[in-house]
Structures are given as C-alpha cells and as structure tokens.
Amino acid sequence: MKRYIKLVNLEVARVAKVLLGGLAATFTIQMIGVWLSSNRYMEQVNELIMDGENVQSILNNHLYYMSMQNFSDRLYFIGPIALCAGAVFFYIFLIWYRDWSGKNTFIYRLLMLPTARLSVYFSKATALMLIIFTMVAAQIVFLKIESTFMDWLIPTEFFKEISIAEIANYNLILHYVIPGTITEFILYYGGGFIILTILFTAILMERSFRWKGLLLGLVYIAASLLLSFSPIFTLVALDKVDYFYTSELAYMFITSSVIAGAVSVWISHYLLNKKVTV
Structure with missing residues (x-):
C-alpha cells in the first residue's frame, strides 16, 4: 500500500505544475468573462435608464436579472472547462506514452519496482481521478468567487444570486461535472x-x-x-424494451459496464505481466 501511495504521489507531482497553471488560466479567463459580461449588461441598463425606463420596466420588458446562471452558458465560462476536459483526455495517453520516451525509458524503472505491476496501472488511474476531482473542486470554488465578484459589479436591484446547484442544473456541462445527487455522482464518475x-x-x-x-x-x-450497451441493443432487437422500467434498464447497463471494466483490468494485468517486458 505504501508503494502504491508513493506511485500515486509521483504521478500527481509530475503534472502538478501544469494542473495549477491550467486552473489559474481557467480562473483568470472566467473572471475576465464575468467582468466583460457584467459591464456589457450595465451598459444596456444605463442606455435604457437614459431613455427614461425605470428598474421594474427594464426587468419586465427588456432585460432579465443578471446572475451566474446567465454567464454559465457564455464562451468565457464553457471554453476553459472544455479545454481542461480535452487536456485530461490527452493526458490519459500521455501518462503512459511519456514513460516510454527518452533514452532511459521511465516505464522500465516503474515495472522493475518490487511491487505488483498492477499497482503502476492503478496509480496512474488514481492520479487521473484525483486530477479530475481537483479540477471539479476548484471550479466550485471559482463559481463562488465569480458570483461574489459579479455581485460587486452589478447593483443589487439587477443582480440575482443563485446557488451552485441551480447553476449546475441549468448548464448541461456542469450538470455532469457537478452532479446533484450521490447516485448521479457514482454513475457519472464510475462510468468515467x-x-x-x-x-x-x-x-x-x-x-x-x-x-x-x-x-x-x-x-x-x-x-x-x-x-456495455449489449442489454439495450438486445432488448431493442427483441422489441422487449417496454417490458422493463427505466431503472431496470439502467441496472442492466451498469452491470454490463462494470463487467466491461473488470475485463479491461484483467486484460491490462495480463499484458503488464506477460507482454510488456523490461
């Protein structure tokens, strides 16, 4: 267990600077986006006020309350999250392939450690999940800070404060990134x-x-x-989908997906021990 923890720490340390840089860039871009969006909103408000409109008339006939919900579907907000997701997907490959690069390939040193080779496999998987959870936790903190910043920029009568859960329910991407229930969390991240x-x-x-x-x-x-999708495909082919509740179909899909994951771990264990040599 100690060697496994050390391997996880090693993998996280190797990407820590890049991770912190990515989070800093995400926060900076989103804060700039909040500032630009808030200023654009207030310019519209000021123009309407100069035309003789009052607050209630502006909100009823021209503009909605400004909130983080309105901002969460802007490119300033979604763009950095999409880039981070793409970077994580790229790192799934890089976390293995960089170990084979260079004259003294690092993978050979890893596989020669006095520990089960599967520990190397799980340490990389664990490190990736920790990176993802770090990004999600940071985004939750960013949302709170950005909401406070927007509150400073927008007068109280035009600003509507909403919870992070409401933002996540409104934005399709955030709905999967920040699940609203424990069940959804297990489904989304377990599937991932x-x-x-x-x-x-x-x-x-x-x-x-x-x-x-x-x-x-x-x-x-x-x-x-x-x-993974074989239960669904089979039931569709047999025209038996209507015989099952949605929850029962979900359990079938989860079971087949878990089997696919277990088979993947078993094959990886075999390849690491029999085919990837030092």
Missing part, C-alpha cells in the same frame, strides 16, 4: 473510471503489439462499448 480502464487497456495493447496492437486496441474499444 470504466472508460478510463478501457482506454488504458487499448494503450497497453498498442504498447505490447505496436501497429497490430493499435488496431487491436481500436477493436477492443468498440467491443467494450458493444458489451
């Missing part, structure tokens, strides 16, 4: 972890068999997705 194991397995196939492994990995990803 299963996808992670499938991609890790495809990467190890490519590392084990090179060009043949690349094709094998792509076929494996397709087969894993087919396995």
